[in-house]
Amino acid sequence: MKLYKITLFFLFTIFITSCEDVVQVDLDTAAPKLVVNGSIQWQKGTLGNEQQIKLSTTTGFYSTTIPTVSGALLFVTNSDNITFNFSEEIPNSGIYLCHNFVPEIDKTYVLTIILNGETYTATESLKSVSPITNITQNNEGGFNGSDIEIKTFYNDPAVVNNYYLFKYKANVNAIPSYDVSDDEFYQGNEFFGYYTDENIKSGDNLDITIYGVSKRYFDYMSKLILISGGSNGPFSTPPATVRGNIINQTNPNNYALGYFNISETDFRNYVVQ
Incomplete structure (x- = not known):
């Protein structure tokens, strides 16, 4: 019986070890850009x-x-x-x-x-960019009612089409996250940028930056954020x-x-x- 158990343990160890082997696939390397x-x-x-x-x-x-x-x-x-x-x-x-x-x-x-x-x-x-006027916090957000949600308010100018980029850098995260917004549906009114992260908690620091951007840069960042899946930020390696x-x-x-x-x-x- 002891031999049987030892043999099983030995085979299981080999199996686990083999599963941890790193396999590198030969990839074509393009000239640096x-x-x-x-x-x-x-x-x-x-x-x-x-x-x-x-x-x-x-x-x-x-x-x-x-x-x-x-x-x-x-x-x-x-x-x-x-x-x-x-x-x-x-x-x-x-x-x-x-x-x-x-x-x-x-x-x-x-x-x-x-x-x-x-x-x-x-x-x-x-x-140009509209100044931040207020920041509010809701501790009962999300589907389960326990997520922290932070809104950053600003007054969008009337008449002119405006495009915004938001950068959020929490001290608990290694890289910032980004979001974009255009004023198509709130031109000339007060609006807000929205941020939530399951890792943040009371006492954490959050750096919030709002950028005034061109329509072309808005489109560019929208694509980057989309293909990044929102998990690692737009400056992680994109799949396209x-x-x-x-x-x-x-x-x-x-x-x-x-x-x-x-x-x-x-x-x-x-x-x-």
Whole structure:
């Protein structure tokens, strides 16, 4: 009987161990593409002169590091033909800094990136955002009546079509979550952004940022949020390629990923009650 039990245990151990073997499938690796994280943000009440743009490249499926890009030439030109150079590069980070940027509502800005003999451009206009007016909390939300729900209120301007991006970063989560909204059904009225997360509890900190965005960036972020499934945020690896507004003027087939966006923002830190 003891031998029988020992044999069964031995076979069960082998079975469990074999189930934990990691199987890697050989995948075709495409040539790296430029990835542009070009979100210029002008927080209400600040000068907005300190800005940054980050460059990286795509990498293999099994890679645990994201390659950064060095040696690029970056600058942004506004519709008055004034150029702002992102000439200071933080070593080994892919981050390029500008210290004298001048944000102006509804002005058009063109990003230019020159890298490896190719020129990339992107055009976007700076959109204003309605300020956050109030934040409320409901502790009896969700299907079971025990979820924490947080609403961030703002007054949408009348007449003009407006588009919004919401960023929520709770201290208990490693990455932020995002949501988008347009004013088609509440133009000129008070409305709110909605956030809930089963992990948050009383005493947690929640950073809330609301962005004024263009219609095109609204559509871009809507697609990213949709394909991400809302579980890991829009900047996790998507199951499909979503093209942004970066255009390779030298070689269109060697397109870049990412987006150049420029927004006025409003920010609040909220302590969960």
